[in-house]
Amino acid sequence: MTNTIVHPPIDPLRYRQVLGQYPTGVCAITARRNGLEAVAMVVGSFVSVSLDPPLIAFFPDRASSSWAKLRDCEYFCVNILSSEQEGLCRKLASKLPDKFEGAAHRISARGNPVLDGVVAWIECHRHSVADAGDHELVLGRVLSLEIETAGYPLLFFQGGYGRFAPASISAVETPGLTLDQLRCVDRARPEMEAMSDELSARCLAVVQIGAELAIVASSGRARHDGTGTLVGQRLPNVPPTGSIFAAWLPERARENWLDRVAKGARRQAAWLALERVRSRGYSLGLLNDAQREFSTRIDSIAAGLAHSVGLETLIESLFYDPEKLTAAEYALVRVISAPVFDATGAVAFALTAYDFQKPAGTGGIENYIARVAAGAARVTRLIGG
Numbered sequence: 096m097t098n099t100i101v102h103p104p105i106d107p108l109r110y111r112q113v114l115g116q117y118p119t120g121v122c123a124i125t126a127r128r129n130g131l132e133a134v135a136m137v138v139g140s141f142v143s144v145s146l147d148p149p150l151i152a153f154f155p156d157r158a159s160s161s162w163a164k165l166r167d168c169e170y171f172c173v174n175i176l177s178s179e180q181e182g183l184c185r186k187l188a189s190k191l192p193d194k195f196e197g198a199a200h201r202i203s204a205r206g207n208p209v210l211d212g213v214v215a216w217i218e219c220h221r222h223s224v225a226d227a228g229d230h231e232l233v234l235g236r237v238l239s240l241e242i243e244t245a246g247y248p249l250l251f252f253q254g255g256y257g258r259f260a261p262a263s264i265s266a267v268e269t270p271g272l273t274l275d276q277l278r279c280v281d282r283a284r285p286e287m288e289a290m291s292d293e294l295s296a297r298c299l300a301v302v303q304i305g306a307e308l309a310i311v312a313s314s315g316r317a318r319h320d321g322t323g324t325l326v327g328q329r330l331p332n333v334p335p336t337g338s339i340f341a342a343w344l345p346e347r348a349r350e351n352w353l354d355r356v357a358k359g360a361r362r363q364a365a366w367l368a369l370e371r372v373r374s375r376g377y378s379l380g381l382l383n384d385a386q387r388e389f390s391t392r393i394d395s396i397a398a399g400l401a402h403s404v405g406l407e408t409l410i411e412s413l414f415y416d417p418e419k420l421t422a423a424e425y426a427l428v429r430v431i432s433a434p435v436f437d438a439t440g441a442v443a444f445a446l447t448a449y450d451f452q453k454p455a456g457t458g459g460i461e462n463y464i465a466r467v468a469a470g471a472a473r474v475t476r477l478i479g480g
Contacts, residue, residue, distance in 0.1 A: 111254075118252040121176045123187050124153060125200075125208040126168035133195045133208050134168070136161035137188040139251045140230075141173060149237035151217060154230045160190070162231075169221055171235065172207035175214040176249040178258030183210070184249060205238070215242045269311050269327060271304035279443050280312050283435065283474040287446065290470045291315030294463055296451035299325065301432075302444040303340045308332050311444075328396060331407040332356070334365040335378070335415030339432045339445045342372040361411070368416045377468050378416055380430030380449075385412035425460045426453075433471035436480035443480065446471045 119139040128134045140154040151173060155162035165171065176184050187194050199211035209216050219235030226232070250257050280300045287298040291314040300312035308330045330336055333356040341352045349369060357365045372378045380386060389409050396406075417424050430449045437443040448467050454460050474480075 115253045118250045121249040121251050123174040126171040127206045128164050134164040135187045135194050151235050153233050170205045173217040174210045177214045178247040178249050181256045213243050214248050269309050276302050279478045286470045286474050287314040294451050296448045299447040300444050306332050338372050339378045340442045342369045343442050371416050378432040379428050381414040381427040382429050383414040428460045431467045433468045435471050435474045438479045
């Protein structure tokens with residue numbers, strides 16, 4: 096005897112309510128019908144399926160008139176909409192006769208519309224279309240893909256559109272990052288988030304990995320329009336940026352570090368700067384032409400628009416940790432770094448605040464410095480340093 100499984104009926108309204116608790120990204124599928132008409136539909140069911148071969152999937156409604164136009168297109172492009180494109184999303188989801196009117200885009204080599212301002216796009220060849228209840232399962236073989244703006248994606252949640260607003264992010268797959276380092280940085284994230292809120296700044300956690308410094312966590316948002324993230328970026332472990340780590344090395348180790356990274360008069364200046372960093376308990380980066388160029392270059396590298404060649408030479412010209420801290424020097428402070436120590440007394444990582452507005456009121460930047468130093472001290476205690 097064969098047992099028949101009886102499935103209880105599910106109320107559609109309840110189904111939507113419960114599944115609506117899970118946020119989904121919003122994508123626009125675009126193509127050229129018969130090589131002529133630009134067509135588009137909005138989906139909230141885009142997923143990565145396979146790396147080898149590279150496959151993605153989305154699930155269009157069988158009854159969708161937009162899907163009826165797209166279904167026979169051999170090639171299509173998945174446009175991951177940004178949080179700033181809700182208006183465009185609503186337009187592409189409408190039944191307007193020309194959804195692309197006023198929508199800035201370009202045509203790819205395969206004839207697909209690629210929308211301006213999207214987070215990223217993935218161009219595909221239709222691999223297969225299969226039944227999926229009142230929807231269909233569309234598999235696409237990835238042919239090309241690119242990060243366009245690296246902004247935050249548009250989300251659909253509880254029946255409405257919204258945006259992803261992370262308090263902090265971390266790079267768990269940074270090559271060379273140890274599990275112990277990751278655990279320590281992860282415990283620091285609440286402090287980083289609080290610091291970002293209080294100072295209206297961006298806060299970074301920077302670790303030393305061999306001959307490099309790696310940014311492995313970030314909180315807060317840039318005040319300027321950035322197109323990428325600094326998380327995962329690497330810098331040469333040279334003075335002055337590496338001084339926050341070298342200042343607390345044993346004397347012989349400090350000598351060895353300086354022998355590797357500085358020569359002549361620059362070596363002597365770097366040694367004196369290490370002494371100042373160690374005695375003050377923090378490191379300060381001040382505004383100068385090199386700092387302006389460095390910030391622009393780092394943003395470009397993060398956005399994939401530049402490479403790191405020549406970065407070490409630029410770092411050598413940065414203005415850090417002057418001998419005297421007068422009102423004039425304090426007015427130029429743009430970067431504040433303080434060490435977090437592990438149980439052995441070594442620097443586990445550095446907490447760095449930057450991209451903050453000029454502080455107002457009594458104390459000015461000195462209050463910011465005290466806040467960063469206090470935050471690093473709290474994290475030190477938290478990790479048993």
